[in-house]
Amino acid sequence: MGLWKTIKNICRGAANNLDEALSDPERDGELGIKDAEASIVKYRTNIAALMTDTKVQEKKLTEAKKKESQWQSVLDRAIDANLEEDAQKAHDQLTQASESVTTLAGQIEKNNKLITKMKKDLNSLQNKIAAIKNKMSNLKATNQSSSLRIQLAKS
Numbered sequence: 001m002g003l004w005k006t007i008k009n010i011c012r013g014a015a016n017n018l019d020e021a022l023s024d025p026e027r028d029g030e031l032g033i034k035d036a037e038a039s040i041v042k043y044r045t046n047i048a049a050l051m052t053d054t055k056v057q058e059k060k061l062t063e064a065k066k067k068e069s070q071w072q073s074v075l076d077r078a079i080d081a082n083l084e085e086d087a088q089k090a091h092d093q094l095t096q097a098s099e100s101v102t103t104l105a106g107q108i109e110k111n112n113k114l115i116t117k118m119k120k121d122l123n124s125l126q127n128k129i130a131a132i133k134n135k136m137s138n139l140k141a142t143n144q145s146s147s148l149r150i151q152l153a154k155s
Helices: 002-022 025-080 084-154
Strands: none
Touching: 025 084
16 A cells, blocks of 8 residues: 555656646746737727627618608608508608617617727726736846846855
């Protein structure tokens, strides 16, 4: 039993030594920064796509408002001419156009809120990356000083 425990401890010790040998905080930090910067690029792309979609929705809203206005004038003329059947058709079309306007306006409002939130999050992420870069430069300076002190102590 003692032999197995000894072998187990040797393996655990070797794994710990390997883990320590492979860990490099500077390298890990730089890789983390690169990953974060890549995610910023993707995030900016998503914001741009959402802004483009919002512009398309705004154009559709303008068209829907024009249709709504047109159907309102058709309805008014049909009522003035006392044409009930035409007035009913115009009313149905006006209702559909009004629903489109309401839906599009709601979607645009949601998109604009999301764009604002995403831009705020992007700025926050950029600030965090800048802070991490600053800490990384401090870590590098500390490590260089430490290695110089070790070299001086050895000589």
